[in-house]
Amino acid sequence: MSAVKIENISKIYAPTLSLRQRLFSGSPARQGFQALNDISLNIEPGEFFGLLGPNGAGKTSLISILAGLSRPSNGRASICGYDVVADYKNARRSLGVVPQELVYDPFFTVRETLRNQSGYYGLRNNDDWIDEILLNLGLSDKADTNMRALSGGMKRRVLVAQALVHRPPVIILDEPTAGVDVDLRRSLWDFISRLNKEGHTILLTTHYLEEAQTLCGRIAFLRKGKVIALDTTQALMAQFGSDDLEETFVQIMHTGSEQAA
Numbered sequence: 646m647s648a649v650k651i652e653n654i655s656k657i658y659a660p661t662l663s664l665r666q667r668l669f670s671g672s673p674a675r676q677g678f679q680a681l682n683d684i685s686l687n688i689e690p691g692e693f694f695g696l697l698g699p700n701g702a703g704k705t706s707l708i709s710i711l712a713g714l715s716r717p718s719n720g721r722a723s724i725c726g727y728d729v730v731a732d733y734k735n736a737r738r739s740l741g742v743v744p745q746e747l748v749y750d751p752f753f754t755v756r757e758t759l760r761n762q763s764g765y766y767g768l769r770n771n772d773d774w775i776d777e778i779l780l781n782l783g784l785s786d787k788a789d790t791n792m793r794a795l796s797g798g799m800k801r802r803v804l805v806a807q808a809l810v811h812r813p814p815v816i817i818l819d820e821p822t823a824g825v826d827v828d829l830r831r832s833l834w835d836f837i838s839r840l841n842k843e844g845h846t847i848l849l850t851t852h853y854l855e856e857a858q859t860l861c862g863r864i865a866f867l868r869k870g871k872v873i874a875l876d877t878t879q880a881l882m883a884q885f886g887s888d889d890l891e892e893t894f895v896q897i898m899h900t901g902s903e904q905a906a
C-alpha cells in the first residue's frame with residue numbers, strides 16, 4: 646500500500662467576485678483558476694520524496710488537499726490507504742504537516758501548545774515523546790516560554806514539533822527551513838533523516854535545492870499545476886548531464902514537458 650497515493654487530482658479555485666460584480670454583472674460567470682491539472686503520483690512507505698517547483702506551481706495546493714484543508718475539484722488522494730475526503734479522520738491521523746505559514750496561539754507556552762496538539766489526537770501523558778521532540782529540535786530550554794516570545798525560527802521549530810506529536814507515519818514539510826538559521830537546518834535535517842531511517846515517509850517541498858539533492862531519493866517537478874518530471878534524484882540529474890540539482894531544475898523548468906507519473 647502506498648504511503649501517499651494521488652490519482653488524477655485537479656484543483657480549480659473559484660473566481661473571487663465582489664458583491665457588486667455578483668449582483669449586477671450580466672456577463673457570464675468568470676472561470677476559476679486551475680492550480681492543479683491532473684496530477685498522479687505514488688509515494689511508497691519509507692521514501693524521502695521531494696515536491697519541487699517555482700512559486701505558484703501548485704505545491705501548497707496539493708499539500709492542502711492531502712491534509713484535508715482543501716477539496717480537489719477532480720481526482721482522489723489517500724494517506725496510508727485512507728481516502729483524504731471519505732476517511733478524513735484516519736488520513737489526518739496518519740499525517741503530520743509542517744505548514745509554510747507561521748500559525749500559533751500566542752497565549753500558550755511551547756509545552757502547552759504541544760500538549761494541546763496531543764489532545765486533538767486523544768493522546769494524554771505524551772510528555773516523554775514531547776521532551777524527545779523538544780530535545781531534538783533544540784527547544785528544551787524554551788519549553789515554558791510563551792509562544793509570542795519566540796523568534797520566527799523558534800516558532801518554526803514548534804510547528805515542526807506540533808506535526809510530530811502523534812508520531813504520524815507520513816510527514817509533510819512545506820518549506821520548513823524558510824527563514825531559519827544554519828543550526829536549525831542541520832538539527833532539523835538530522836532529526837527528519839533519523840525519522841525517515843526509522844521508517845517514516847517524508848514529503849518535502851523546498852526552494853533550497855541542495856537540501857533536496859542531499860535528502861530526497863525521488864523528486865517530482867511541478868510547473869503550472871502539472872508534473873513535468875518525476876524520477877530518482879540521480880536519474881533526473883543524469884538525464885540532464887549534471888551533478889547539480891539546481892542546474893537540473895533550471896533545465897527542466899525551461900525544457901520539461903508533462904510526463905506520465
Ligand SMILES: Nc1ncnc2c1ncn2[C@@H]1O[C@H](COP(=O)(O)OP(=O)(O)OP(=O)(O)O)[C@@H](O)[C@H]1O
Nearest residue numbers: 658659678680698699700701702703704705706707
Ligand atoms: N485560495 C486560493 N484562491 C485562488 N487562487 C489560489 C488560492 N490558493 C492558491 N492559489 C493560486 O494557485 C496557484 C498555486 O499556488 P500554491 O500556493 O499552491 O503554489 P506553490 O507552488 O506552493 O507556491 P510557493 O512556492 O510560492 O509556495 C497560484 O497561482 C496561487 O495564486
